[in-house]
Amino acid sequence: MTTVSPDETTTATVGADSALSVRHLWKIFGRGGDKIIGTPDAELSRAELKEKTGCVVGVRDVSFEVPPGEVFVVMGLSGSGKSTLVRCLTRLIEPTDGDVVIDGEDVTKASDSQLRELRRNHTSMVFQHFGLLPHRQVIDNVAYGLEIRGVGKKERRAKAAEVVELVGLSGYERSYPDQLSGGMQQRVGLARALAGDPSLLLFDEPFSALDPLIRRDMQNEVIRLHEELGKTMVFITHDLAEALKLGDRILIMRDGEVVQIGTPDQIIGAPADEYVRDFTSEVPRSHVLTLKWVMHEPNGDAGDGPVLQSDQIVRDAARVVLDHHGPCRVMEGDKLVGVVDDEDILRVVVAEEEATA
Amino acid sequence: MRITRNGWMRARPALAAACLALVVAGCGGGSINEETKSNEEKQAAAGGDCGELNMAVNPWVGYEASAYVVGTVAQEQLGCTVNYKDLKEDVSWQGFGTGEVDVVIEDWGHPDLEKKFVKDKGGDGSATMFGENGNVGIIGWYVPGWLADEHPDILDYKNLNKYAKEFETSESGGKGQFLGSDPSYVQFDEAIIDNLGLDFKVVFSGGEAATITAFEQAQKDKKWLIGYFWEPQYIHAEIPLEQVKLPPYKDGCQDDPAKVACDYPETPLNKVVSTEWADGDSTGVDLVKNFTWTNDDQNQVAAYITADKMSPEDAAKKWIDDNQDKVDAWLGQ
Amino acid sequence: MSATTEAPPRPAAKEPPPPPAEPRRLPRWAWALIVIGVWILVWSVTKGQDTLAIAAREHTEVQDKLTDFRDSVLASRDTNPVIQFTYQLGEWFKSLVDWFQRMISIPDFPRPVPQIGWVGVTAVATWIGLAVAGWRIAILVAASFVTFGLFGYWSDSMDLLIVTFVAVAFAVLIGMPLAVLLGTTSRIGNSIINTILDIFQTMPTFVYLLPIVLFFGIGASAGVVCTLIYAMPPLIRIAGHGIRSVSGTTIEATDSAGQTRSQRLRKVQLPMARKTIVVGVNQTIMAALSMATIAAYVDSPGLGQPVLNSLFKNDVGGAFVPGMLIVVMAVMLDRSTTAASEASEKAARGGVDMRQRRIVLALTAIPVVVALWMSRYYTWAAEFPETELGPKLADKVNSFTDWFVDTFSTYTEWFKNVITDYLLNPMQDLLAESPWYVSALAILALALVLGGVRALIPTVICLWGLKFFGLWHDAMITLNMTLVGTVLVMILALVFGVLMARRKAVDLGLRPLLDAGQTIPPFVYLIPMLALFGPTRFTAIIAGVVYAAPVAIKLVADGVSGVSATTVEASRSTGATAWQEITKVQLPMAKGSLVLAANQGLLYMLSMAVIGGMVGAGALGYDVVLGFSRSEEWGKGAAAGISIVLLGIMVDRIARAAADKDEVTHNPAKRPWWRSAMG
Incomplete structure (x- = not known):
């Protein structure tokens, strides 16, 4: 996966080359919700607004860009509005206000048939509770998207068989969903999403219902698929570990609002507020932070220690730094940006062990 | 499917045997073809001058007796195709205009x-009054036989208040209970009780079956009961019922339903037919026009049906066989 | 960035503080008692005034208007285009039924017998049973058909089968689109459709029997139409519910693939709701069969006719035999449709070897063809041989009934008097003998206390309607009988429902009896009950209880056995006694089912009001029968029918609101989703 270094701008460059671009998106549930935006009421907190108007804010003025090929994770606790957000992207929930542009097409202004076309050909979604059709075999579940596009039976089954193999379900084509384990059912969900060859994949907490070992397998599966297919992905989760593992960039939501958008090491290294800090406090920092976050200014001379790249993760660099007596040089490309010594490394690692002990 | 298959395998010899048995037995069976042929001949011979006769069968046994006797005569002796239709009175009358009902034999x-x-009563003319059928309806207040035996004076309405307490039930709210009957029937009992100053309350049984059961139980268990009842009714053949005397009926005394204080009149029962049918040339029209018989005749056939549990067809046939002379009169022979 | 971080976030830290404890208030039942107390006080000084009682043959202006309206429709029957059209439709139904009849049940003149005799019909039916549902069902079908013949009601049974088949076919044809509508419209559309369905289901058939005859003609046509009207609502409701309850995730998932509405309906909603739809069809068949006797009032062919005829002769046995055959038919159709649905699912899932199946069906078709052929040419195979079985059973039933009545009438008399004196009469005094405005206010207050503001509006409308149609006093008496009956129903439902849920053997033994209780025509047991209890309100209540209790018992049993086994286990592990387990765990947790059972019990009781009117209960039931029996009273009958509908809707809405309100206090999150679960 590509790692975006912290000093790249968090708001990726706005432009037509974004796979997905979301601007000032609002969703307010309840009657008259659309009239609230732009009024002072829109500034009220969720609870206050509910008290005053009976409306509930699901998504509040969210904007972000996702460049092609990126894995963009939206993360938040339940009720933070993240599932609402992802549904607004393809208008499974009708957004109240704002724009969503996918592959250059403005989803929010699309007609019904344009929207269908978009859903059929450009996006696919994987759901927490799978949403499989219990009366159809695996192969026909996978082929469903193709079927409703009007692809002939033979052709769509052939395509579906390929995808089934891709997700590692060969041999189960003729099974029914209820004959499969949860993990396998989600593989079917994944296959169904991939069958239509969409440019954008949306995942709504796809692995929350699975047990931890299966979850890990599935996460690795997603990483593998991303490497093989290079699709743009928007991934919703409430699990920070999952977010850090999968995300190129992470958007943290609370009460429908964006709290922070950034790369994993930015989130850990520079939490936007107390909320995020508290949230990330138990994450093993050495697994996430790059040297950039622990190095210090060279005291005059950088010495001639081993050269490390600033975007290297602390844990990976630890062995080298500890083996070497004296500071190691941290470079960004050819440029020296700082040095790290044993103490820098241990501060991160030991603090962690104390916390877990 | 394996189960099904096994089950079938086991059943196969049995099925085969059954088929064989059926074929063999079949040889001894009567031939449907022959009957079909004879039916066709019969139809040709009858000449079809009666055609169809749609006979309404209102829901009481006496009516059923009359209807089936007329129907059987029409079918057997005139070659009509008789369709019996089980209907309440209102529905029967509605059927005159649509050709679904031709005859109501007891009204x-x-x-x-x-x-x-x-x-001539101001209606649309779909129905025609077709004369009396010879039966006379007697409506009145009745008590079970045992009560009349033990308290003979109860048979006069003037003594009813004396016994009112005895007739009290859970339904009568402290007064004596008077059992009203099926809502189909003409009933003035609430007014009569009011106007004669009787200490009774009408409780409607709601149906003929309920009334009959009540009288049967009252006679069997010697329970106190007074209520609306009528003749001809087959139950009179099974249990004794006695009529209570009310102030006698005079012309006009029932004209104002609120002021009725007299007994019910004897009602000659009528035949009513569909005008369209009556104007046609069916030979059945004269039969219905001429049909008349007595209460005893009807009770006889009703008893065949209820006490002897005969089907109405069989009961009618039996009576016709015994009374061909009366039947001949209806047929104008 | 290959690091795996295991530490989960700590959501617990972000939990909001527990909500402040609610201020202590009087519980609802206490408020209800206060209302009743005040009511009794007011009643004691005002009783007997303004009760709006009217005599048996009095009517109000509104009722006369209704009669006039009926008269004007009747007078226009030769010119009214609507009637012309429906009459043609009726003729068409009639010829359809007639065609089937000449095929299998009545002589097709000049043939002395139908085109296909009993052997052929039985063989074909058995083969169909085998084809759609397997050999067990085939045996059940064969046995049922032979039973129809053995007891001497072959052609009546075939007639009922035909009318039921035609009515159900059209019910599905008309009902399914409506079910789809119900399953896919908004909540407001839903509540409108539901109210209409409520009206159709609670309106006594006798009220619309005469108009149906006017519009569709006498006989099979009227039979089909009234059966259709009565039998369709369950299908619409249940299938609609099935479509609505299709998993939202699946809908969302398939929507996200870009399907059209019609693709969603055809490929997702209908297939996924299939099981529920089959249940709906099943219930529709049962409802159609329960109309058999009523349809016989307008000469619709079928087993209802001998039941009704025997009733006129007070012949219990004679009514019992065809009544029992209706039950046999109901059980046969119920089990076959259920099994057919399961079998087709199994077949679709590839659990069946198709080739083998085709061979078996082809081979078994040979004897069927032989049987068909023989039943056309041999009398013995065409006409069911006469047996003495039917009359003999009828005699046995008659003598048993006599014995039963003789033996128990003293005890039953006592029981009747206790219930009447201590429950029925005092309650009726309060309801019906208070001035109407007092009763109305009291009912409103109770509705408010129990169901909140949401119950208030329908209650106001219904009470106003009752007053408007001029049968207030009768309505109060009927309401009272319904309430007392429901109390008895709930006592039975609690006792037997809990027993059934806790003891498998009781469940197995009782279910067939409950099925029978639900499908046997009430006319069969009316006469013995009349003999036991006389023509009284109590007889009507007991007849209603026999009809309503099975549903309530089943609902309670299913609810109690649906309580999570873990919870029961947990309570057992704390050392709870069986009694504690029932009262503290199972019943409270099955509360939704209990409320539903009481609600259904009430509506079923109410639907028996008319039958009650035929056995001395008077009130609205009697008015309906009166309207059906005397042309000039039709308006009063219709007013009574409408009043019954109003009572039903009022009681139902109060019960629902009460149940919802309860749900809200315990679990606010559930509220919006929960409402559709009832009814």
């Missing part, structure tokens, strides 16, 4: 229906 008087369907 106890429905001024409201006459107003709607009989021409």
Whole structure:
């Protein structure tokens, strides 16, 4: 996966080359919700607004860009509005206000048939509770998207068989969903999403219902698929570990609002507020932070220690730094940006062990 | 599927045997073809001058007796195709206009229906009054036989208040209970009780079955009961019922329903037919026109049906066989 | 960035503080008692005034208007285009039924017998049973058909089968689109459709029997139409519910693939709701069969006719035999449709070897063809041989009934008097003998206390309607009988429902009896009950209880056995006694089912009001029968029918609101989703 270094701008460059671009998106549930935006009421907190108007804010003025090929994770606790957000992207929930542009097409202004076309050909979604059709075999579940596009039976089954193999379900084509384990059912969900060859994949907490070992397998599966297919992905989760593992960039939501958008090491290294800090406090920092976050200014001379790249993760660099007596040089490309010594490394690692002990 | 298959395998010899048995037995069976042929001949011979006769069968046994006797005669002796239709009175009358009902053989008087369907009463003319059928309806207040035996004076309405307490039930709210009957029937009992100053309350049984059961139980268990009842009714053959005397009926004394204080009149029962059918040339028209018989005749056939549990067809046949002379009169022979 | 971080976030830290404890208030039942107390006080000084009682043959202006309206429709029957059209439709139904009849049940003149005799019909039916549902069902079908013949009601049974088949076919044809509508419209559309369905289901058939005859003609046509009207609502409701309850995730998932509405309906909603739809069809068949006797009032062919005819002769046995055959038919159709649905699912899932199946069906078709052929040419195979079985059973039933009545009438008399004196009469005094405005206010207050503001509006409308149609006093008496009956129903439902849920053997033994209780025509047991209890309100209540209790018992049993086994286990592990387990765990947790059972019990009781009117209960039931029996009273009958509908809707809405309100206090999150679960 590509790692975006912290000093790249968090708001990726706005432009037509974004796979997905979301601007000032609002969703307010309840009657008259659309009239609230732009009024002072829109500034009220969720609870206050509910008290005053009976409306509930699901998504509040969210904007972000996702460049092609990126894995963009939206993360938040339940009720933070993240599932609402992802549904607004393809208008499974009708957004109240704002724009969503996918592959250059403005989803929010699309007609019904344009929207269908978009859903059929450009996006696919994987759901927490799978949403499989219990009366159809695996192969026909996978082929469903193709079927409703009007692809002939033979052709769509052939395509579906390929995808089934891709997700590692060969041999189960003729099974029914209820004959499969949860993990396998989600593989079917994944296959169904991939069958239509969409440019954008949306995942709504796809692995929350699975047990931890299966979850890990599935996460690795997603990483593998991303490497093989290079699709743009928007991934919703409430699990920070999952977010850090999968995300190129992470958007943290609370009460429908964006709290922070950034790369994993930015989130850990520079939490936007107390909320995020508290949230990330138990994450093993050495697994996430790059040297950039622990190095210090060279005291005059950088010495001639081993050269490390600033975007290297602390844990990976630890062995080298500890083996070497004296500071190691941290470079960004050819440029020296700082040095790290044993103490820098241990501060991160030991603090962690104390916390877990 | 394996189960099904096994089951079938086991059943196969049995099926085969059954088929064989059926074929063999079949040889001894009567031939349907022959009967079909004879039916066709019969139809040709009858000449079809009666055609179809749609006979309404209102829901009481006496009516059923009359209907099936007329129907059987029409079928057997005139070659009509008789369709019996089990209907309540209102529905029967509605059927005159649509050709679904031709004959109502026993009508106890429905001024409201006459107003709607009989021409000279201001109706649309789909129904025609076709004369009396010979039966006389007697409506009145009855008590079970045992009560009349033990308290003979109860048979006069003037003594009823003396016994009112005995007739009290859970339904009568502290007064004596008077059992009203099926809502189909003409009933003035609430007014009569009021106007004669009787300490009774009408409780409607709601149906003929309920009334009959009540009288049967009352006679069997010697329970106190007074209520609306009538003749001809087959139950009179099974249990004794005695009529209570009310102030005698005089012409006009029932004209104002609120002021009635007299007994019910004896009602000659009528035949009513569909005008369209009556104007046609069916030979059945004269039969229905001429049909008349007595209460005893009807009770006889009703008893065949209820006490002897005969089907109405068989009961009618039996009576016709025994009374061909009366039947001949209806046929104008 | 290959690091795996295991530490989960700590959501617990972000939990909001527990909500402040609610201020202590009087519980609802206490408020209800206060209302009743005040009511009794007011009643004691005002009783007997303004009760709006009217005599048996009095009517109000509104009722006369209704009669006039009926008269004007009747007078226009030769010119009214609507009637012309429906009449043609009726003729068409009639010829359809007639065609089937000449095929299998009545002589097709000049043939002395139908085109296909009993052997052929039985063989074909058995083969169909085998084809759609397997050999067990085939045996059940064969046995049922032979039973129809053995007891001497072959052609009546075939007639009922035909009318039921035609009515159900059209019910599905008309009902399914409506079910789809119900399953896919908004909540407001839903509540409108539901109210209409409520009206159709609670309106006594006798009220619309005469108009149906007017519009569709006498006989099979009227039979089909009234059966259709009565039998369709369950299908619409249940299938609609099935479509609505299709998993939202699946809908969302398939929507996200870009399907059209019609693709969603055809490929997702209908297939996924299939099981529920089959249940709906099943219930529709049962409802159609329960109309058999009523349809016989307008000469619709079928087993209802001998039941009704025997009733007129007070012949219990004679009514019992065809009544029992209706039950046999109901059980046969119920089990076959259920099994057919399961079998087709199994077949679709590839659990069946198709080739083998085709061979078996082809081979078994040979004897069927032989049987068909023989039943056309041999009398013995065409006409069911006469047996003495039917009359003999009828005699046995008659003598048993006599014995039963003789033996128990003293005890039953006592029981009747206790219930009447201590429950029925005092309650009726309060309801019906208070001035109407007092009763109305009291009912409103109770509705408010129990169901909140949401119950208030329908209650106001219904009470106003009752007053408007001029049968207030009768309505109060009927309401009272319904309430007392429901109390008895709930006592039975609690006792037997809990027993059934806790003891499998009781469940197995009782279910067939409950099925029978639900499908046997009430006319069969009316006469013995009349003999036991006389023509009284109590007889009507007991008849209603026999009809309503099975549903309530089943609902309670299913609810109690649906309580999570873990919870029961947990309570057992704390050392709870069986009694504690029932009262503290199972019943409270099955509360939704209990409320539903009481609600259904009430509506079923109410639907028996008319039958009650035929056995001395008077009130609205009697008025309906009166309207059906006397042309000039039709308006009063219709007013009574409408009043019954109003009572039903009022009681139902109060019960629902009460149940919802309860749900809200315990679990606010559930509220919006929960409402559709009832009814």
